[in-house]
Amino acid sequence: MVRVVIDKALEGDMTAAGLVLSRLMPPVKAQSEPVQFNLDPELPIGKQIEAVLGAVAAGEVPPDVGQQIIAMIGTLSNVRKNEELEQRIIQLEAKEIT
Incomplete structure (x- = not known):
């Protein structure tokens, strides 16, 4: 065949x-072309998203790429929240043991 x-x-x-x-x-x-703009990963999530929106508004980042970056920031935020909750649970369980 x-x-x-x-x-x-x-x-x-x-x-x-x-x-x-x-x-x-x-x-x-x-694939989108690589973009470069200032984004401080130490800023709170809301400020990071504002920075992306500002870069989109200034024409530094295409809107579709900005949307992808915001989605990635959201995913990172969820990961950080889960890590924080995990640490809290570990600390609470450690307190119960002692």
């Missing part, structure tokens, strides 16, 4: 050629 498709592609069948190429080369994913 595979050989038949390859032969058809070699004979000029564009549908077969497309099928062969789709298996040999993964589709190209769109």
